[in-house]
Amino acid sequence: MFSLHSARLRTVLTGLALTGLAVTTAQGFASAAPAPVHERGAARASVVDTIEDGAARSLALSLADRAWQRQVSGALAQGKAVGLRGLTAGSATRGANGLGAHIAQADRQVADAKGLGADAGSLLQVRLVGAAAEGVEPLVASSPSDDNATVVVAYDSAGKAYELAADHAPDRPVYLVDVDTDKATEAGLKVLRDELAAAGLQAPAAAPVNTAAAATGYWTTRVTAVTVSDVKEPWFKGAAEIFDLVTGFGLDGKVRVDTVTMPYLDDENKTYYPNQILVNWSLYKYNLADVVMMEDDGDTNYSALAKAIAAVLLTITDQGAYIPLANAVIDAMPASWWTDDPDYVDSWYTLATTTTGTRTGAAGNGKMTFDRYYVSAL
Known part of the structure; x- marks a missing residue:
């Protein structure tokens, strides 16, 4: 691990x-x-x-x-x-x-x-x-x-x-x-979601906000393969928990942040095939979103992380066109956290509803393969 x-x-x-x-x-x-x-x-x-x-x-x-x-x-x-x-x-x-x-x-x-x-x-x-x-x-x-x-x-x-x-x-x-990072991350992401929701940055996602999509189904971007490299892991580290912050503009025109966990990412330079939904496009106004991949190996303060992200993202308003948000999320984190707290792993900019194939992250540390996946209504 x-x-x-x-x-x-x-x-x-x-x-x-x-x-x-x-x-x-x-x-x-x-x-x-x-x-x-x-x-x-x-x-x-x-x-x-x-x-x-x-x-x-x-x-x-x-x-x-x-x-x-x-x-x-x-x-x-x-x-x-x-x-x-x-x-x-x-x-x-x-x-x-x-x-x-x-x-x-x-x-x-x-x-x-x-x-x-x-x-x-x-x-x-x-x-x-x-x-x-x-x-x-x-x-x-x-x-x-x-x-x-x-x-x-x-x-x-x-x-x-x-x-x-x-x-x-x-x-x-x-x-x-x-x-125990498994338990801590599960509890921490709940704190993160709750505080982002309280700040108006995460609407309830139990069902699509778009009523037309709710009636017929909706398109998603799915991760079919993911690999992360350059870990150089020392012996004293235990398991890390990987999570993604998916950012875009919600249907109400406000910045939206969704969390996606990747608990299976255990080994460097190993490709995993999760077939995991990353972006639910029915929740977003534009057909573009950014993804920031992070990890917690024990030291993350999730409440502080949520407050720092919210403080920056709440200053960004919808200008009638998509604005990349990944840098805003990264810049929101205090400089002291870059030692090891919620570590930045990689980021993927401007994923679109039509994005398919393999893309290397901006930091060159990860690769994800995407496909389009339609979720039909029941």
């Missing part, structure tokens, strides 16, 4: 040998403070980074309870991510009991940092990187949100910190704490 990124966001990660760096040993879960920012290879430490790092250190300290350590090892043996809150709730060990309250609080803090609200549920998860080895105690690390981090800080059960090279997989097992 990986995170997709534009070439403008990428730099080559420098090599660092695996070294040990002792720091203060925490005496309990309450004192499991996150590592200083400089210990992340001078990378920008976001709010979510800080929360994840504290959760990782607390998990590491809890593994001093060998009964709990064996349970965690068994749960992660298959290499699949496991929710931390569920993992602690399902154990009666001393280590799990001490950790549970910290993880519950960290989940609430992550939800708040991502603008998801109190009903987002459990978001922090843990997975095994590398193979477990008998007699080798796994370290516990969190995934930095910045792909350009040169080191990943990990902890052992005594609270000692180590710097792991970010440019190659570690030579010992590591439990990696990060955000």
Whole structure:
């Protein structure tokens, strides 16, 4: 699994040998403070980074309870991510009991940092990187949100910190704490849609607004194949969730933004054949629309993203002819977000009702093949 990124966001990660760096040993879960920012290879430490790092250190300290350590090892043996809150709730060990309250609080803090609200549920998860080895105690690390981090800080059960090279997989097992992006993106896009709708940028799409189209059916642009390249994904990244912002002018003449998710986009340079509807033309005034492809790998604040986009798009009015909107969406994002937050992947300008065939995105990072597809009325 990986995170997709534009070439403008990428730099080559420098090599660092695996070294040990002792720091203060925490005496309990309450004192499991996150590592200083400089210990992340001078990378920008976001709010979510800080929360994840504290959760990782607390998990590491809890593994001093060998009964709990064996349970965690068994749960992660298959290499699949496991929710931390569920993992602690399902154990009666001393280590799990001490950790549970910290993880519950960290989940609430992550939800708040991502603008998801109190009903987002459990978001922090843990997975095994590398193979477990008998007699080798796994370290516990969190995934930095910045792909350009040169080191990943990990902890052992005594609270000692180590710097792991970010440019190659570690030579010992590591439990990696990060955000469940599947769950976070689902909740986040709902926030995005709700806030855009509240701003008048997304009319309800349960049925076509065009009454004639509703009676007979309507034309769509469908994605029959999609490929994204240039990912250079570091080992510490988990799954990324891809979503598209489709922009155009609604039938009321106001700017409209629709969201389309592409959760199947997992591997670089692999072609997927989703046959997925991208644009419902019955919702748009003109026969042109733009598409901006983005991804969330843990750090996106969807409420802030919606407000930033709305603030720019609400200033654009219908001039009686189509105006490309992709640049406005991209420019709306604060400069700080380009480190890794909701990463720009690529964009496709002026898709038309007649667009067919394969088109490479403006950033040269993605290709999509389109066809016309008519959706008949029932």
